[in-house]
Amino acid sequence: MDAALTAEQDEIRRTLREALTRHSGPDDVKAAVRTPAGHNGALWAALAGRLGLPGLALPERHGGAGCGTVELALAAEELGRSLAPTPLLATAGLAAPVLLAHGTPRQQADHLPRIAAGELTATLAVPGTALATALGLTGDNRGDWAGGGRTGGVQARAAGGGWRLYGQADQVLDGHTAQLLIVAAHTGGYARSRTLLFLVRGDAPGLVRVRRTALDETRPRARLELRDVEGELCGDEGGGSGGGPGHGVGAVLATVGDRAAALLAAEAVGAADHALARTVTHVKEREQFGRPIGSFQAVKHRLADVYVGVQAARSAAYYAAWAAEAAEAAGAGTGAAAGPGGGGAGERVGGLALAQGLEALRRAAAEAVQLHGGIGFTWEHDVHLYFKRAAGDELLFGPVHRLRAYAAERAGLFARTGARTGASAGTGAREGVEPPERGEPTVRVTGAGV
Template identity: 75%
Template sequence: MDAALTAEQDEIRRTLREIVTKRCGPGDVKAAVRTPAGYDAGLWAALAGQLGLPGLALPERHGGTGCGTLELALACEELGQGLAPSPLIATAGLATPLLLALGTPRRHAELLPRVATGELTAALAVPGAALATALGLVGDHEDDRDHRAHRDHWAGGGRAGGVQARTADGVWRLYGQVDQVLDGHSAELLLVAAHTGGFARSRALLFLVRGDAPGLVRVRQTALDETRPRARLELRDVEGELLGEAEAGTGPDVGAALAGTGERVAVLLAAEAVGAADRALARTVSYVKEREQFGRAIGSFQAVKHRLADVYVRVQAARSAAYYAAWAADARSGDGRGDGDGRVDGDGEGGERAGGLALAQGLEALRTAAAEAVQLHGGIGFTWEHDAHLYLKRASGDELLFGPVHRLRAHAAERAGLFTGEGADRAEGAAAASAPERGAPAVRVVGAGPGRSAGGAGR
């Protein structure tokens, strides 16, 4: 891995930093999240139409720029600096890789050029609260036919609940409800996971549903993190189109495509978290240099210096982890510069799967930086008018949707073979038992940053 950024990558960072600085101030973000779309449409037009951000990692033949995951991660890091609300993660992080991996050439030609220009936004709808499981971040998909009752449990297992799909005269009809869909209220295209074949022969497939399809009801929900708007989808006899081609007993490997997508979106979220943590730390450092107590700036006290130094080390470690995970993701896909087919299946040769660990490291760094920002800003840091709470909510919201941190690490350790048999069960059980009490994993064997102990991260 070459740790030095190219001139092109530096230019991506510089351009986006200028835009974020001008258009993503605290007042701009708070105003944008209160719009019906949940983001600034003008900012998205600039990011997509002028800079081509949604198509940054798309192959050129599909209308993209032909860059890799690393370039998109650098862009996400800059957007994270300003907590910029946008449909980038939902569209380019979750939906686009699935369209590439499972879509037919006709679908590619029809949809991907529009995605690349920002004309078409998309969202992934997974029933229940199992998005992290569906993406393979905290568990693997069960494909053993001897365990049919547990197959695709992340999508409802074919039982009542979730989304069911039935076909008649060649037309698919979807029924059910999906909660917590990232940017689901505003996306023009929805990728909905639904069960087919009834309970006995159930299998989860992905369907394309237009945002204005008859029978589709979309309700924006109140979210802890307003910069990540979510929606509830109600599908009442809604017409959908199968993503890919599937015959009875065959068809696309949805689980593998979701796992590859999970690896990529974990990298993007980790980079976003690093950017947000870096900005929270910079704002706190600036504040403690100006705020005086006992006749001197509070930043001159040794205890404050030590606390901020610890945050700095964690942010830098998280940045290194995110960059390495992005490089590894490109190495796995064999398409680091967009020269291949652009598919993300998580099974390529070369790099390892480090996205989950990078995400755990990034979320923990952001939570620590935000917590210190709240405390060191004193009374003003607890007010609704100040911005410190936005960073804390971003860390908490992402962990609820894509984590939690202790499960991200436990799954990565299990996949790497660090624990076997009873040891794996004890490790995950201990992590789950300690997380509610201490807010940190009990086992920090994998991805622990500098200065971390095996006992936890909290003070």
């Protein structure tokens, strides 16, 4: 892995930063979130149509630029710096990769060129509040998060040669404006229980879309109610969660989730870096006892800790983006987790990078509020937007400890043991505790409460 950016990547960063500096200042962001769409349509038209952001990581055969996840992470970092609300994450980070990995050739030809050209926005809709679970970030997504045949979730039934969907999804990113929805729905009842993906038009009859009030207004989301809505099966029916190994919906969503986590981590790094820069500027200007407060050793130490956290998060984010890109290039992007000590092109580290990024942003935003003093607590100042982004993203995609716990579980860091009696376990062993084998770590999970 070469950590240095290429000239093309530097140009992407410079161009985006200039455009966002001109058109997405703090006042522009506050005005954009109050619009019905929740984002600045003119800014999105410029980013999507003129700069081609949605097609940045799409193959050239589908009208994209042919770049990769690293370039898309650069764009996400710059958007994070300004907290500019756009449909980029939903369209290019979630929906487009799902179509690319799971859609039929006809579906890809119909939708991906329009996404790349900025003519179509799309998003992924999963039932209830299970977005992080469906993306395989905080737990195994092979369960019944899509409804499991019970009341609730989103259900699909075959009817008249097509499919009809009914149910509800509560945390759909940009779901109130997306022109194309990729909806995960349960079908087959108990006998052939599985999760399939369906394409639903944003203006389909029976679809009710309501923008939700959220802690972080710069991350607009919606509640979708599907009332006998017509849907088109995404991919072939054999590609459901009951399909062949590596081709199920769970595997596809886990791979897409790892890539999306890398983009979210880069976005969090951009936000944390900007919050830190704003705070450093303020402490250099704010005086107390006749000197800038930034000259106090305690303030220096606090900001130094924030700086170290941001740099560590940046390294993790770009490594995760590189790993996701390498997995795709090597044909390893099947959703299979790397084994203990695994590495290389097949590893999934997006969840860990996201945990690092969210932690860095939370600390940077908290210090920004504290060190800005009284003004940092006011609505008029924009520091509170960064604090809300940190809290909102952790609620939606975390929390941090669950991201790390699941990564540790997948890596096999903690070996689970069955109950054994003291006599069978050996001399001095307590009931239900197995002594470590030679060469094994001594940390073991023996109870559900750990």
